[in-house]
Amino acid sequence: MKKIIHIIGRLNYGGAEKLLLDLCRKIDKEKFEVSVIVLQDENPIVAAFEDAGVKLKFFHKKNKFDLGIIKRVANYLVQEKPDIVHTHLFAGDFWGGRAALRAKVPVIISTKHDVLSEGCWRNCLGRRIRRRFQKIIAISKATQEHLIKVEKVPYQKVQVIYNGVDxxxxxxxxxxxxxxxxxxxxxxxxxxxxxxxxxxxxxxxxxxxxxxxxxxxxxxxxxxxxxxxxxxxxxxxxxxxxxxxxxxxxxxxxxxxxxxxxxxxxxxxxxxxxxxxxxxxxxxxxxxxxxxxxxxxxxxxxxxxxxxxxxxxxxxxxxxxxxxxxxxxxxxxxxxxxxxxxxxxxxxxxxxxxxxx
Missing domain, CATH: 3.40.50.2000 (Glycogen Phosphorylase B;)
Incomplete structure (x- = not known):
């Protein structure tokens, strides 16, 4: 059985969280063991994950300057030994991605959920960290184009998987x-x-x-x-x-x-x-x-x-x-x-x- 750990900043209202919940609910449990790391507090839809029986680990990131979060998450990943870390949104990509790299997780991937500009410094930091991942999933061809043309992610690292609904x-x-x-x-x-x-x-x-x-x-x-x-x-x-x-x-x-x-x-x-x-x-x-x-x-x-x-x-x-x-x-x-x-x-x-x- 392969162990997948997802990392996300918060469990908020949005398409990224919907996809994450569906991935946790519907993935083949005989092939994959799935859990979620949540980096920050204020998680309005946490009950939906708990009701679905999803294993959650909270890290209560103190503020945007809490650099210690990288070490804390990395130590947890070393302990858990996941086969894949799958990150979502900027906080998951940047903080979670750096922790996964530090923990030497074999495979690190991210799903890019939007084409929003995250601000100059966030764009720069996100772009630099995502380039070190093995694969980035784009939820649409427009998102794929953004990753390749704007974030300069190599074409072969990007794969389109559309979001879906039940x-x-x-x-x-x-x-x-x-x-x-x-x-x-x-x-x-x-x-x-x-x-x-x-x-x-x-x-x-x-x-x-x-x-x-x-x-x-x-x-x-x-x-x-x-x-x-x-x-x-x-x-x-x-x-x-x-x-x-x-x-x-x-x-x-x-x-x-x-x-x-x-x-x-x-x-x-x-x-x-x-x-x-x-x-x-x-x-x-x-x-x-x-x-x-x-x-x-x-x-x-x-x-x-x-x-x-x-x-x-x-x-x-x-x-x-x-x-x-x-x-x-x-x-x-x-x-x-x-x-x-x-x-x-x-x-x-x-x-x-x-x-x-």
Whole structure:
């Protein structure tokens, strides 16, 4: 049995943590023993990992200058003797990666979950450490391009493995959309700057048809600011903010059009979930999103922050519901085939074993 230890900064709300949880839950337990090192405190979704029976080791990193974390983690890795250390996000890559190198772990890999610039010094440090890993997994071709062109990672070290979701949780066999007497819009994700929810709220202000509702699912640092924006624009009665929820699935029943207005995105797991639920997709054409949605064929895309085009897309859906439903069904079929988490896990298992040969 091969021992895999994942390292991540925090267990927060996000696609990286979703993938990590799925890897821990669904990997073949007869072939792999899996555990997770968490470097920092404030872990809002730790209960999900505990409920899944995932072995967790916390290191309570004191602050960004806590250099001793490298030695503490390295000592633990020497004791545990993992075959592979798999890091996630900047903290996992930099602090966890340095510890794994110090402990002389045989194989060190990382999954790159986004194409965000992490700031000049973080970009430099992350780039230097990731180059010393045996393999970096990109969650989309856009992420792969970022790694090769921006971070200068050698092409042969990068492998694309798309993120996926548990299709059985979200798939609706015969979706019934556009049965309401109003335009039902929704978005799901962490309420943060890069997710761009404020642009969607502004766009709704300009809809000619006043019969619309928007459901904003998720929590995050901008929750109060976005609610205040809705009040300032005089449209707060049309908008429902759910706050953080453990299970987003019930909320997909509350809307027909899913909008992801992200300024930056690695892939867009929420698009996959919404599509499986049969929703029509409108999203920005950033990161890996065009690898999921084909503009004017399986959904509608627009440039980030382009509120005028977003309004036009929403108006088009409201006036062309039959065509929109057909496009939504086409995307659902594609997503069902391409983004099944069980296929994703299989690819990771094959990668782990190939690196240990």
């Amino acid at each position: 299709v059985n949780k979200f798939y609706v066999a015969e979706p019934q959309i556009f049965k309401r007497n109003y335009l039902a819009i929704g978005t799901v994700g962490r309420l943060s700057k890069e997710k761009g929810q404020k642009h969607l709220i502004r766009a709704c202000r300009f809809l000619r048809n006043r019969e619309w509702k928007l459901v904003v699912v998720g929590g995050g640092p901008l929750e109060k600011e976005l609610a205040a924006q809705a009040r300032f624009l005089g449209i707060d009665e049309h908008i429902k903010f759910t706050g953080f929820v453990n299970d987003v699935r019930p909320f997909y029943d509350e809307f027909d059009v899913f909008v992801l207005p992200s300024v930056s995105e690695g892939l867009g797991l929420s698009i996959i979930e919404a599509s499986l639920a049969g929703k029509f997709i409108i999203a920005t054409d950033v990161g890996g999103i065009p690898e999921i949605v084909t503009n004017n064929e399986t959904g509608l895309l627009f440039r980030p922050k382009n509120i005028e085009v977003l309004v036009q897309h929403l108006e088009w859906v409201n006036n062309n519901k039959r065509e929109a439903a057909r496009m939504a069904l086409n995307l659902q079929r594609e997503v069902l085939e391409k983004f099944d988490i069980n296929k994703v896990i299989k690819q990771y298992e094959e990668l782990y074993l190939s690196l240990l040969k």
